[in-house]
Amino acid sequence: MSQPAVLKLHQELRKCFQNIKENQTVWRGVLDECSSLVSSLGNLAEQLRALKRTEIEKTPLGTFPNLPELLQYKLLNAIDTVLNQLREKVNAFGSVRDSVIKHVCAVFKMYEQNSDSLPISTCVARCALSPSISDMLEWLQDTERYYRIQYMQRKNLLQILKPDDLTLLESAPKRWLSLASPDGEERISDALCQVSFFLESD
Amino acid sequence: MVLDLVVVPPETSDLGSQRCRLGLVLMEDLGLRLGSPVLVTLQGGASCLCTAWPRPDLAEAYLQVDPTCSSAQLRPDALRGLRLGSEGLRALNCPRVKRLRVTALVRSGEFKRRTSAQEVGALAAELLTGLYVHEKHLVDISHAGTPIHSLQVDTVNSGSHKAGRVTPETRVDVVSVRTLETYQRWERKGSSVPLGGLEEVYVTLKEMLTLPLRYPISTRRVGVTAGRGALLVGPPGVGKTQLVRSVAQDVQAALVTVSGPVVVGSRPGESEENLRAAFTRASEAAREEPCVLFIDEIDALCPKRSSSTGTPENRLVAQLLTLMDGVGSDEGFVIIGATNRPDALDPALRRPGRFDREIVVGVPTLQQRYQVLQCVCRSVPLSPNVDLYSIAEKTSGYVGADLSALSREAVLHAILHSTQGGAGDSGQSEVEEGDVRMEHFVKAMRMIAPSCLRSSVGVAEFTPVNWERIGGLEEVKLKLRQSVEWPMKFPEAFVRLGVCRARGVLLYGPPGCAKTTLVKAAASSSHCSFLCVSGAELYSPYVGDSEKALAQLFQQARACSPSIVFLDEIDSLVGCRGDGGGCRGSSVQAQVLSVLLNELDGVGFKTTERRGTGLSERQETRRDQRMQLQEVCNQDVMIVAATNRPDMLDSALLRPGRFDHIIYVPPPDLQARLAILKLHTEKMPLNSNVCLEDLATRTNLFSGADLENLCKEAALLALHEEGMSVSTVQQKHFQKVLQHFQPSISSQQLLQLQQLFKHNYN
Numbered sequence: 007m008s009q010p011a012v013l014k015l016h017q018e019l020r021k022c023f024q025n026i027k028e029n030q031t032v033w034r035g036v037l038d039e040c041s042s043l044v045s046s047l048g049n050l051a052e053q054l055r056a057l058k059r060t061e062i063e064k065t066p067l068g069t070f071p072n073l074p075e076l077l078q079y080k081l082l083n084a085i086d087t088v089l090n091q092l093r094e095k096v097n098a099f100g101s102v103r104d105s106v107i108k109h110v111c112a113v114f115k116m117y118e119q120n121s122d123s124l125p126i127s128t129c130v131a132r133c134a135l136s137p138s139i140s141d142m143l144e145w146l147q148d149t150e151r152y153y154r155i156q157y158m159q160r161k162n163l164l165q166i167l168k169p170d171d172l173t174l175l176e177s178a179p180k181r182w183l184s185l186a187s188p189d190g191e192e193r194i195s196d197a198l199c200q201v202s203f204f205l206e207s208d
Numbered sequence: 209m210v211l212d213l214v215v216v217p218p219e220t221s222d223l224g225s226q227r228c229r230l231g232l233v234l235m236e237d238l239g240l241r242l243g244s245p246v247l248v249t250l251q252g253g254a255s256c257l258c259t260a261w262p263r264p265d266l267a268e269a270y271l272q273v274d275p276t277c278s279s280a281q282l283r284p285d286a287l288r289g290l291r292l293g294s295e296g297l298r299a300l301n302c303p304r305v306k307r308l309r310v311t312a313l314v315r316s317g318e319f320k321r322r323t324s325a326q327e328v329g330a331l332a333a334e335l336l337t338g339l340y341v342h343e344k345h346l347v348d349i350s351h352a353g354t355p356i357h358s359l360q361v362d363t364v365n366s367g368s369h370k371a372g373r374v375t376p377e378t379r380v381d382v383v384s385v386r387t388l389e390t391y392q393r394w395e396r397k398g399s400s401v402p403l404g405g406l407e408e409v410y411v412t413l414k415e416m417l418t419l420p421l422r423y424p425i426s427t428r429r430v431g432v433t434a435g436r437g438a439l440l441v442g443p444p445g446v447g448k449t450q451l452v453r454s455v456a457q458d459v460q461a462a463l464v465t466v467s468g469p470v471v472v473g474s475r476p477g478e479s480e481e482n483l484r485a486a487f488t489r490a491s492e493a494a495r496e497e498p499c500v501l502f503i504d505e506i507d508a509l510c511p512k513r514s515s516s517t518g519t520p521e522n523r524l525v526a527q528l529l530t531l532m533d534g535v536g537s538d539e540g541f542v543i544i545g546a547t548n549r550p551d552a553l554d555p556a557l558r559r560p561g562r563f564d565r566e567i568v569v570g571v572p573t574l575q576q577r578y579q580v581l582q583c584v585c586r587s588v589p590l591s592p593n594v595d596l597y598s599i600a601e602k603t604s605g606y607v608g609a610d611l612s613a614l615s616r617e618a619v620l621h622a623i624l625h626s627t628q629g630g631a632g633d634s635g636q637s638e639v640e641e642g643d644v645r646m647e648h649f650v651k652a653m654r655m656i657a658p659s660c661l662r663s664s665v666g667v668a669e670f671t672p673v674n675w676e677r678i679g680g681l682e683e684v685k686l687k688l689r690q691s692v693e694w695p696m697k698f699p700e701a702f703v704r705l706g707v708c709r710a711r712g713v714l715l716y717g718p719p720g721c722a723k724t725t726l727v728k729a730a731a732s733s734s735h736c737s738f739l740c741v742s743g744a745e746l747y748s749p750y751v752g753d754s755e756k757a758l759a760q761l762f763q764q765a766r767a768c769s770p771s772i773v774f775l776d777e778i779d780s781l782v783g784c785r786g787d788g789g790g791c792r793g794s795s796v797q798a799q800v801l802s803v804l805l806n807e808l809d810g811v812g813f814k815t816t817e818r819r820g821t822g823l824s825e826r827q828e829t830r831r832d833q834r835m836q837l838q839e840v841c842n843q844d845v846m847i848v849a850a851t852n853r854p855d856m857l858d859s860a861l862l863r864p865g866r867f868d869h870i871i872y873v874p875p876p877d878l879q880a881r882l883a884i885l886k887l888h889t890e891k892m893p894l895n896s897n898v899c900l901e902d903l904a905t906r907t908n909l910f911s912g913a914d915l916e917n918l919c920k921e922a923a924l925l926a927l928h929e930e931g932m933s934v935s936t937v938q939q940k941h942f943q944k945v946l947q948h949f950q951p952s953i954s955s956q957q958l959l960q961l962q963q964l965f966k967h968n969y970n
Binding site for chain 2: 118125127143151155159
């Protein structure tokens with residue numbers, strides 16, 4: 007039994023799961039902040055659409071000079087600001103993803119380096135306190151894939167949003183919501199729950 | 209150790225993870241670590257690259273494969289319920305990929321147009337990171353929800369490796385971006401049906417499609433928009449639809465099909481909407497690649513506009529016309545219409561700018577039939593005694609659909625033959641079981657009639673008659689053979705001497721002298737289509753109907769040429785113009801006669817009846833030459849008429865060029881009478897005292913029919929006199945019958961007939 011290799015790998019796994027745990031909270035926080043931004047983006051798009059439909063000259067406001075242009079300028083500015091804020095948030099997602107990828111890669115690298123001293127029978131051995139190495143590696147891989155795809159999808163959505171494409175802007179909140187994958191989140195939480203004893207058994 | 213693995217569907221959580229779940233023992237056997245790449249090869253050669261992971265329940269003997277990276281031939285349903293030996297799994301050494309060339313398959317053409325290749329490349333690189341890829345495999349990344357559906361891997365590390373792992377450092381080059389729809393169509397390409405005998409039309413169509421694509425600059429410089437529309441005209445079953453399909457496949461063009469009846473909807477305006485939708489679909493597809501909009505049965509969609517057709521139809525026609533005019537402007541796609549009733553189309557449709565070209569696909573000629581047969585029988589195991597050439601010769605008037613039905617029927621006969629103890633006849637044992645032999649084709653030919661002769665007037669079915677069945681008349685037989693059989697058998701000689709086949713033959717002579725039987729024999733000795741008309745079929749109470757029926761008869765006869773049209777009792781059919789007959793004048797008979805004169809020697813025929821034109825550029829063998837010559841010799845319809853009142857015929861009919869040969873069928877002479885008597889008493893038990901020679905001498909002026917009747921009467925008399933158990937017919941019976949028998953021909957009548965054409969024909 008090559009105990010030292012197992013112990014070393016366990017150590018690395020603990021570190022990685024710890025990191026994922028922290029990152030999960032960060033991710034959730036950023037996601038919450040985003041939802042308000044995205045809904046305000048949809049709101050702004052709706053206002054812009056309303057502005058285009060109404061003929062201000064026929065209302066009492068018609069006396070103000072250049073009102074439609076000014077309003078439109080203001081709204082576009084607001085949209086720009088919101089989009090910029092969203093971009094920042096997505097960058098935050100990116101940093102979460104990068105950190106997860108870095109840690110997961112490190113674990114896999116270590117496994118690959120020590121794989122000669124880690125036969126498969128050892129990898130699948132489970133006990134009451136710790137899941138098997140293979141299970142944990144699998145979870146890590148799933149988590150990494152989840153964050154990677156999530157980040158890519160959200161970044162993509164943000165990229166195609168342009169201030170002049172109103173219909174797309176209006177549908178943005180709906181699209182943003184549809185990107186959320188509760189299954190994936192749940193799976194990460196499940197994995198974290200399953201490794202909680204393992205994390206404590208330092 | 210070879211394990212038998214049951215393939216079960218992957219878990220939903222594993223979708224897109226490229227995992228393949230294995231048993232532990234197997235993983236150890238193969239020397240696999242967690243997550244190391246493994247190539248799963250199925251029986252059909254399809255393969256799938258996965259990463260090996262143990263099953264959560266650690267069970268052996270099961271295999272779950274996630275087909276994220278698999279070869280294109282792997283169908284998702286092929287994995288269901290499959291059993292796989294463990295030799296199908298192989299550990300693969302996968303280095304890191306430095307450079308990857310891929311083809312991106314995107315969901316919508318819109319994304320393809322809007323996004324640059326770099327952007328697609330960046331997206332593809334992100335999507336591929338962490339995956340293992342294999343050369344020529346299709347990586348399915350649809351689960352990520354991006355506009356890219358999948359990526360086809362062209363080369364890994366510029367071809368130096370078969371497979372590898374994509375890392376963030378990998379440089380991904382997107383060679384081309386294609387829509388998924390296009391890709392799937394190209395993949396389906398294998399199902400093309402070979403076409404025989406349509407090369408000329410094929411080339412024309414192909415040229416139309418490829419010219420603007422292959423030489424875009426020159427066509428633009430010349431300022432011509434090459435033909436944007438073509439109308440295929442031809443009888444049903446010649447392969448118009450099939451032709452368009454195969455051309456579209458050949459030039460890799462998208463094919464949007466509109467069939468007339470499907471477009472027409474019940475609500476007002478629905479039909480127009482459907483039509484517009486079809487055109488939009490075509491122009492959508494045309495942005496990606498060359499596109500053909502194919503309107504099948506266009507006569508249903510675009511009938512002649514008139515007050516009798518309703519407004520909805522007229523609106524639909526107008527919509528089609530405007531849509532077709534709109535096509536030229538955005539330089540989109542080619543429209544091909546197909547119809548078998550070009551005359552029913554609105555004339556506005558048939559002008560350049562709408563349908564620029566009209567391509568006539570006629571009934572196949574002999575050579576074309578031979579080629580079609582070759583195509584149709586490509587996959588049929590033919591026995592060496594099958595001669596496709598002679599089948600092609602016998603199947604005049606068959607179109608492509610008929611020929612394929614013929615081969616199918618022949619195969620069915622062969623199957624039936626082999627299952628019904630065909631193995632019993634040991635004489636045929638050297639012929640391989642299940643081969644299709646000539647007799648199967650002959651049987652099938654009896655079942656399948658040429659489709660252009662169906663619903664035709666005057667299709668006659670008769671038992672074949674041999675020349676030998678007709679006693680005497682050697683000279684007449686020779687004449688008939690000359691004009692009917694020789695052009696078929698010796699085309700070289702005819703062409704060499706610059707002789708063409710006789711247009712028409714008139715047989716005249718006293719009644720009962722085997723005129724009709726002679727024609728039957730001529731038709732059965734040459735493998736022509738045989739049509740015969742009688743007054744009953746031709747005459748109708750409606751004005752103009754008879755003329756139309758006759759014209760249609762000739763049209764059909766030309767379609768199935770070489771053919772023989774037989775007009776029995778032609779004097780009653782067409783009569784004579786002018787004062788001769790008295791009441792003729794402007795009667796129906798005179799009009800029928802004028803139609804007949806036109807058909808015999810008219811200016812020409814309609815363009816829609818055109819058949820294969822020009823000579824195909826193939827390797828000329830002796831046989832091909834012979835076939836061509838035969839084609840040249842026998843493209844006309846031959847008319848054979850019979851009458852016993854030649855004096856009643858119009859003189860215009862009798863000139864050379866119409867009826868070239870006017871043959872007198874005389875009453876049988878002594879020798880002929882003997883031969884006839886011999887023929888008719890063949891099945892009759894004759895007493896030894898019966899002297900046929902004596903009977904022949906005593907039956908001067910008897911016609912063939914009289915002689916037949918004589919034999920019959922004698923036999924009946926024998927039955928009457930001697931009772932039912934009589935064994936032979938005796939001479940006295942013949943003599944007794946002869947005493948009461950008057951010949952049906954009088955010598956005066958004979959003299960009249962003989963003198964009639966003395967001035968020009970002896």
